[in-house]
Amino acid sequence: xxxxxxxxxxxxxxxxxxxxxxxxxxxxxxxxxxxxxxxxxxxxxxxxxxxxxxxxxxxxxxxxxxxxxxxxxxxxxxxxxxxxxxxxxxxxxxxxxxxxxxxxxxxxxxxxxxxxxxxxxxxxxxxxxxxxxxxxxxxxxxxxxxxxxxxxxxxxxxxxxxxxxxxxxxxxxxxxxxxxxxxxxxxxxxxxxxxxxxxxxxxxxxxxxxxxxxxxxxxxxxxxxxxxxxxxxxxxxxxxxxxxxxxxxxxxxxxxxxxxxxxxxxxxxxxxxxxxxxxxxxxxx
Numbered sequence: 055x056x057x058x059x060x061x062x063x064x065x066x067x068x069x070x071x072x073x074x075x076x077x078x079x080x081x082x083x084x085x086x087x088x089x090x091x092x093x094x095x096x097x098x099x100x101x102x103x104x105x106x107x108x109x110x111x112x113x114x115x116x117x118x119x120x121x122x123x124x125x126x127x128x129x130x131x132x133x134x135x136x137x138x139x140x141x142x143x144x145x146x147x148x149x150x151x152x153x154x155x156x157x158x159x160x161x162x163x164x165x166x167x168x169x170x171x172x173x174x175x176x177x178x179x180x181x182x183x184x185x186x187x188x189x190x191x192x193x194x195x196x197x198x199x200x201x202x203x204x205x206x207x208x209x210x211x212x213x214x215x216x217x218x219x220x221x222x223x224x225x226x227x228x229x230x231x232x233x234x235x236x237x238x239x240x241x242x243x244x245x246x247x248x249x250x251x252x253x254x255x256x257x258x259x260x261x262x263x264x265x266x267x268x269x270x271x272x273x274x275x276x277x278x279x280x281x282x283x284x285x286x287x288x289x290x291x292x293x294x295x296x297x298x299x300x301x302x303x304x305x306x307x308x309x310x311x312x313x314x315x316x317x318x319x320x321x322x323x324x325x326x327x328x329x330x331x332x333x334x335x336x337x338x339x
Contacts, residue, residue, distance in 0.1 A: 117263025214248025
């Protein structure tokens with residue numbers, strides 16, 4: 055399938071962009087913008103993402119499954135790619151804003167062109183203020199960062215070293231009056247420099263998907279009174295069983311499931327934000 059590039063009319067621009075200094079004059083899009091009513095969470099961090107950062111990305115974004123949230127990032131290597139992939143795994147809309155045009159042959163970085171295709175296939179989008187055939191330039195990335203911060207209701211910093219470009223986006227979030235959320239790191243970790251700096255300056259510490267929902271002013275399911283998502287087969291059996299928390303082995307014995315089937319169902323329920331594992335037991339979110 056071919057996803058054509060189209061220039062957005064001014065009235066189609068994401069509304070929060072009109073609030074920032076020097077908003078873009080033109081925007082090009084392939085695919086779809088965030089659906090109306092969705093909150094936008096910009097996710098930023100190091101290109102050299104650590105295993106800890108990747109797991110934090112997967113856990114926090116996976117916990118937003120089923121909520122009206124769109125994940126915005128820059129398609130770069132490392133954290134950006136991990137954020138887009140976590141959004142796809144969770145069934146969330148995701149919008150990539152690269153530091154280049156959005157035609158296939160100039161999309162930067164070239165190693166993530168396959169990821170860009172997956173984003174489009176899943177109903178997400180690619181957007182840029184650079185003409186569609188523009189190649190990436192060094193000065194284009196700071197301009198891209200201001201759009202990421204400007205479109206977002208909140209900005210989540212996963213990792214940022216002392217000289218990371220992520221610090222620019224985090225600073226812009228403060229200037230634009232966006233919620234700034236930061237993942238804490240081990241004391242002394244150079245990858246936690248940016249997060250710890252901004253937490254000291256008043257950013258919100260994030261260690262659970264609920265913290266993001268609070269920042270986006272979305273009620274968790276148990277508070278909103280909404281029914282759980284439609285579940286079938288082993289997923290429904292497990293959900294119904296867990297009126298009280300239970301360990302993995304207890305679930306298998308109670309439902310007489312194959313270990314592989316139970317594990318697959320539990321992983322999917324966790325990714326969709328329905329279940330969470332704490333202290334060795336699974337419980338409803």
